[in-house]
Amino acid sequence: LSQRHWWRDAVIYQVYIRSFLDSTGDGIGDLAGVRAGLPYLKKLGVDGIWLSPFYPSPQHDHGYDVADYRDVDPIYGDLAEFDTVVTDAHRLGMKVLVDIVPNHCSSEHPWFRAALAGAPGGPEREYFHFADGRGENGELPPNNWRAMFGGPAWSRVREADGSEGQWYLHLFTPEQPDLNWRNPAVGEYFLDVLRFWLDRGVDGFRIDVAAGLFRHPELPDSPDPEADERTRDSVNPLAWNQPEVHQVWRDWRAVCDAYAEADGHDRLLVGEVSVPTAREHAAYVRPDELHQAFFFHLLSARWDVDAFRNTITEALRDIAGTGSTVTWVLNNHDQVRTVTRYASGPAGEGDTTTDHGPARARAAALLMLALPGAAYVYQGEELGLPEVLDLPDEVLTDPIFRRTGSRRHVRDGCRVPLPWSGLASPFGFTPAEGGARPWLPQPEWFAEHATDRALADTRSFWHLYRDGLHLRRSLPQLGEGTLRWLESPPQVLAFVRGDGLVCAVNFGTEPAPAPVSGTPLLASGDCPVGILPGSTAAWWISDLDPR
Numbered sequence: 097l098s099q100r101h102w103w104r105d106a107v108i109y110q111v112y113i114r115s116f117l118d119s120t121g122d123g124i125g126d127l128a129g130v131r132a133g134l135p136y137l138k139k140l141g142v143d144g145i146w147l148s149p150f151y152p153s154p155q156h157d158h159g160y161d162v163a164d165y166r167d168v169d170p171i172y173g174d175l176a177e178f179d180t181v182v183t184d185a186h187r188l189g190m191k192v193l194v195d196i197v198p199n200h201c202s203s204e205h206p207w208f209r210a211a212l213a214g215a216p217g218g219p220e221r222e223y224f225h226f227a228d229g230r231g232e233n234g235e236l237p238p239n240n241w242r243a244m245f246g247g248p249a250w251s252r253v254r255e256a257d258g259s260e261g262q263w264y265l266h267l268f269t270p271e272q273p274d275l276n277w278r279n280p281a282v283g284e285y286f287l288d289v290l291r292f293w294l295d296r297g298v299d300g301f302r303i304d305v306a307a308g309l310f311r312h313p314e315l316p317d318s319p320d321p322e323a324d325e326r327t328r329d330s331v332n333p334l335a336w337n338q339p340e341v342h343q344v345w346r347d348w349r350a351v352c353d354a355y356a357e358a359d360g361h362d363r364l365l366v367g368e369v370s371v372p373t374a375r376e377h378a379a380y381v382r383p384d385e386l387h388q389a390f391f392f393h394l395l396s397a398r399w400d401v402d403a404f405r406n407t408i409t410e411a412l413r414d415i416a417g418t419g420s421t422v423t424w425v426l427n428n429h430d431q432v433r434t435v436t437r438y439a440s441g442p443a444g445e446g447d448t449t450t451d452h453g454p455a456r457a458r459a460a461a462l463l464m465l466a467l468p469g470a471a472y473v474y475q476g477e478e479l480g481l482p483e484v485l486d487l488p489d490e491v492l493t494d495p496i497f498r499r500t501g502s503r504r505h506v507r508d509g510c511r512v513p514l515p516w517s518g519l520a521s522p523f524g525f526t527p528a529e530g531g532a533r534p535w536l537p538q539p540e541w542f543a544e545h546a547t548d549r550a551l552a553d554t555r556s557f558w559h560l561y562r563d564g565l566h567l568r569r570s571l572p573q574l575g576e577g578t579l580r581w582l583e584s585p586p587q588v589l590a591f592v593r594g595d596g597l598v599c600a601v602n603f604g605t606e607p608a609p610a611p612v613s614g615t616p617l618l619a620s621g622d623c624p625v626g627i628l629p630g631s632t633a634a635w636w637i638s639d640l641d642p643r
């Protein structure tokens with residue numbers, strides 16, 4: 097792999113800073129904690145890190161509400177600390193991606209404050225979507241759009257004279273007003289933001305809500321507002337995935353390519369592109385647009401052999417024409433963790449919970465690491481952390497809970513601070529002496545998953561990830577390259593990579609014949625020669641003809 101195109105098969109570790117490691121003792125992770133954790137990540141074997149937003153923010157959505165795009169929130173550190181993270185990561189041979197949030201800013205961003213202070217129709221409001229309400233006194237929102245996290249996508253402001261005034265659009269919370277990308281000043285500003293971070297040495301950007309930014313110019317009513325309220329998919333075709341957004345990615349790509357031209361190292365744009373089909377998704381990944389876009393369809397697939405086979409087939413088919421590679425992801429800070437997610441699901445159990453979750457999550461990890469392309473690992477995934485499902489209501493911080501009153505899509509459970517060591521909370525997450533409690537309570541059973549235990553136990557999730565990542569580095573068949581499906585028993589997914597790395601996953605609960613004789617190179621569970629037990633994946637090097 098050329099240094100130039102390092103991202104094509106890189107494995108990037110997502111650091112949710114708030115929950116990674118707390119160096120100051122305030123109960124909240126910070127950049128100094130990230131820096132202290134870099135050797136751990138190096139040992140794990142990832143190629144780089146993606147840092148969740150650390151910019152000054154009132155933290156209504158844990159930093160996805162940015163008040164200043166060119167600084168560090170004091171709870172996380174400062175710019176000098178950020179620079180040391182980049183320097184140290186680079187010294188260890190790891191890339192650094194930062195999260196950039198262009199769809200909306202914080203209601204405390206200077207632009208929004210100015211817009212509120214300004215008059216209806218004035219230039220300050222052109223940075224956002226302000227509109228008069230409907231109804232006799234403008235008391236109804238300008239259209240029927242729903243916000244992703246519940247409630248109407250419009251909020252009404254009080255004008256300077258105290259009267260009830262215009263409405264502004266926010267597809268997430270009211271504290272996240274949507275920017276108006278038809279105003280050229282918005283685009284200019286973000287190009288400067290990109291250059292600001294590139295000049296500080298970052299290797300690329302994870303782009304939040306990359307199918308957002310533009311709305312239908314007329315802001316017409318949605319035909320099915322209830323459907324739009326689902327928190328998982330950008331379904332309202334009037335509010336998402338507009339053709340104009342592609343020009344933005346071309347402009348951003350040109351900036352990144354100019355840096356790459358100068359020193360021969362690509363700067364990466366990876367988009368969070370949530371669109372209904374794999375084909376629409378692939379349209380964002382182009383030589384002149386995004387390098388990568390998270391392929392969420394695999395993440396959404398239930399534990400089912402056909403669902404996985406079809407999703408992988410579609411992803412590979414649709415990426416083929418783009419010149420890029422698929423970007424696989426099984427976990428992130430918005431989703432129920434795989435150990436818990438795969439505990440329910442088919443193989444005869446319907447929707448009931450089974451105890452196959454950990455074994456399936458391990459198998460899925462080996463599968464993901466064997467697929468052609470790049471992959472993202474979310475912190476704690478390498479520890480096999482389950483979702484924390486029983487956080488009491490009063491500690492939940494996710495605006496989804498605040499806005500909907502329902503725990504259904506609440507994301508706190510995958511954001512509980514990591515356990516590093518010891519038998520009781522804070523498990524080394526905060527300094528030993530006098531630290532505040534972690535910002536979300538850690539359950540007692542986190543002890544089983546602490547990194548010190550994981551490193552000492554060769555059968556841990558950690559060792560599986562480590563071994564998988566190290567083999568990925570050393571085996572030419574992995575990373576980029578071909579995938580050919582092999583014939584296999586009904587519950588088994590089997591394929592061969594390049595000139596003979598075979599990967600097979602048994603989605604069933606009963607043992608199946610292994611596709612290759614011989615001892616696996618790596619397996620997610622006990623794997624006797626010739627047999628692939630249920631809920632297990634394995635890799636073999638095979639010069640034999642697959643059976």
Ligand code: TEU
Binds near residue numbers: 157268327330368
């Ligand atoms: O998420 C975008 C998004 O579409 C989410 O609604 C996601 O599908 C949902 O959280 C799943 O439950 C991004 C960030 O990843 C998320 O953390 C932010 O809250 C959101 O943007 C707003 O910036």
